[in-house]
Amino acid sequence: MTFNAKRNLILQNLLLIIAIFVAFGCANIQRPLGGPRDKTPPKLLKATPANSTRNFNAKIIQLDFDEYFKLNSIYQEITISPDVAKAPEYSVRQKSLIIKLKDTLEKNTTYVINFGKAIADVNEGNVLKNFTYVFSTGSHIDSLTVSGVVVNPLSQTKEKDVTVMLIPLKLDSVYYRKKKPAIYATTDTAGNFKMSNLHTGDYKIYALKETNNNKIYDADDELIGFTKNIIHLNRDTANIRLQIFKQMPDKLRPLERRIDADGKLFFTFNKGIPNPGVKIQDPDLDAQKIVEFGRNADTATIYLKTMKFDSIKVSFLNNGKPLDTITLRRSQRDTYKRKISLEYNTPNDKLKPGADLMVKANYPIASIDKGRITLTEDSVEVNETDFNLIPNETDSKKFIIKYKWRPNKTYSLAFNEGTFADIYGDKNSRLPKKFELDKPENYSKLILNVTVPDTGHYVVQLLNTSDVEIRSDVITKSEKLVYNNYYTTKYHIKVIYDTNHNGKWDTGSVKLKTQPENIWLSKKEVSLRANWDITEDVVIPKETKSP
Known part of the structure; x- marks a missing residue:
């Protein structure tokens, strides 16, 4: 074979390979990934028997949806009203939900299966909220409705994802604390709710916003609402307004108790104490305690000059009467580290015109050596006699510095080493502070x-x-x-x-x-x-x- 012939053959083979790659590349062109996110929940295409069937006598219900879905929290979310002794069995088959009824149904009765937030699509988790399947074993289907709105009174906002529960009056008045409701609806994004296919009768209505989603009021931090009036349901009832709120717990209960790394005792409670007080069972420790309650009196910090104890019993009082006694334990080998720091009423290093400089330490202060404080105005030191340091009579952590602060001046304040001694005997390292008087305008x-x-x-x-x-x-x-x-x-x-x-x-x-x-x-x-x-x-x- 000549050189030209070999070259032509090589070129022909190369072109053939390129053509094959191009062909396979074209054959595997794929649609770009991404696109708009699916925000649509599953949609019911067909129900067998049909929704709102009268004279119902089936044992199996099949609900066909337009996409694959999953069931979440079946026994929390799905209810049947009126209640049945044997709960139905729910199973997913492809895009269909199969419901097997296990109990004998009452005659001439409207049944409502409420799926709550149980049905969600597989990919995005979009929930089909408040979907119901209704049927009647008689010739009549109950058709009364109850609707309204849920509001948070503190923010005056309408609340979404709140469970509104309709409880028959004949049931226990604390039903919502013991058992999930059979009749309920979840509020939409505008705080609105509606319950349909209801039977005539007398009811109480509650609203519940929770975190554990079990539809039972069982935690102090859950929000609840109610109406005092009984709902006499003999016609459609609308414009019900429910306010949800956090109740004050009946009994004081400690949520947190600890001895911090710096030696202070800290307590958190499930509610505030109206007129709080503290008594330590050891008289010597009780005599030296310094107590600081939070603004709502639901937290307490206790400072003790000495930590020489294995255990300590702290009693919390209201109007002088004991509410609870809490025991804390420590090891004699435990050590504590502290460093004095200060806070000021100078946001953005600006002092409000006409205000005194307010200073707050992180620990109770036992003594202050004013002679160790230096104050300069535009780098010129201010005479010690020209400013005053005034301790707070009721809070040993606070004091003020009075001086004729002037506009357009830069102030440098330094609490030099040893200015403060806290109740533990610790002294501060140098604490500098720069600020200026804010503009009156x-x-x-x-x-x-x-x-x-x-x-x-x-x-x-x-x-x-x-x-x-x-x-x-x-x-x-x-x-x-x-x-x-x-x-x-x-x-x-x-x-x-x-x-x-x-x-x-x-x-x-x-x-x-x-x-x-x-x-x-x-x-x-x-x-x-x-x-x-x-x-x-x-x-x-x-x-x-x-x-």
């Missing part, structure tokens, strides 16, 4: 002309954009509230209808049949501007009582 004045609807007690609260309370005032008549020297930012107004006249919001109680105190949130946002006094009219609407 960053603050403004707000005047609220508050009009009340009638005689009563109202708590007017000024909140920041994070819903943190800035100030609270109790009023009993229409009056003017003046807020001097407030930071120029946005605020909004919250009003509590203070039914029991205690100056704060109180939750409800199912046991006592009391609703939470009502709240009104002004829709208008208040914006304070530099060098500008703002006057706003606040007209409190008449209170609407819950049913």
Whole structure:
């Protein structure tokens, strides 16, 4: 074979290989991955027997869906009403749900199988909420409905994914604590609910927002709501408004107890103590204790000068009466490390004009050596006699420094080594702090002309954009509230209808049949501007009582 012939053969083979690759490449072209996420739950295509069948006598029900699905929490989510002695059997076959009825059904009775949130597609987990299959063993199907909305009174928002339960009055009044309901619905994204195919009768209605999803009220942190009025169901009932709230537990219970790495004792409770007190069973330890309760009196921190004990018994009191006694144990080999640190009322290193410098230590302070404090104004040291250090009479962790702070000056404050000695005898390392006086134009004045609807007690609260309370005032008549020297930012107004006249919001109680105190949130946002006094009219609407 000549050289040219060999070259032509090689080229022909190369072209053949390229053609094969191209052919196979084209044959395996695939659709690009990705695309819009499936947000649609399974859809019922066919039911056998059909949904809403009368004179029902089947033993097996088949529900065919448009896609593959899975069943979640069968025995928690799926209920049949009226209840049956033997629960049906549920199984998935391809895209079909097979229901085998195990019990004899009552004559002339409407049955509702509620699937709750049990049915979800396989890939994305989209849930088919509040799907029901209805049938009647007689010629009539119950058709009454109950509908309404669920609201959180604190935020005034409508709550989604809340279980609304309709309980026949003849059942135990604490049914919701013992057994999941047979008649229920889950609120949609707008907080609305609807229960259909209901039988005439008398009912109580509850709303439950939980984390364990067992449809039983069994945890202190769950939210519950109810109506005091009985629902006499003989026609469609609409516009029911349920407020969900966290109840105050009946009994004080410790949630957490510990001795921290720095030696302080810390306790957390399931509720606040109205008039709290502490007594340590050892008289010597009791005499030296320093107790600090949290704002809601549901936490307690105890500082002891000495930790020379194997165990300690701490009794918590309300109005001087014992509520609970808690024992903590430690090893004599345990050691504790502490380092004194300070907090200041200088957000962003700016002190509010006209304010004193407030300082808070992380441990109770036994002594302060003022001579070890240095203060400079624009690098010029301030004479010790020109500023005062004033301890807080009721809190040994707090003190203030008074000085004629001036604008456009930079201040350097140093608590040099050994300025503080805490109750344990520890002394501080050097603690420097730099700050300046904030500009007056960053603050403004707000005047609220508050009009009340009638005689009563109202708590007017000024909140920041994070819903943190800035100030609270109790009023009993229409009056003017003046807020001097407030930071120029946005605020909004919250009003509590203070039914029991205690100056704060109180939750409800199912046991006592009391609703939470009502709240009104002004829709208008208040914006304070530099060098500008703002006057706003606040007209409190008449209170609407819950049913």
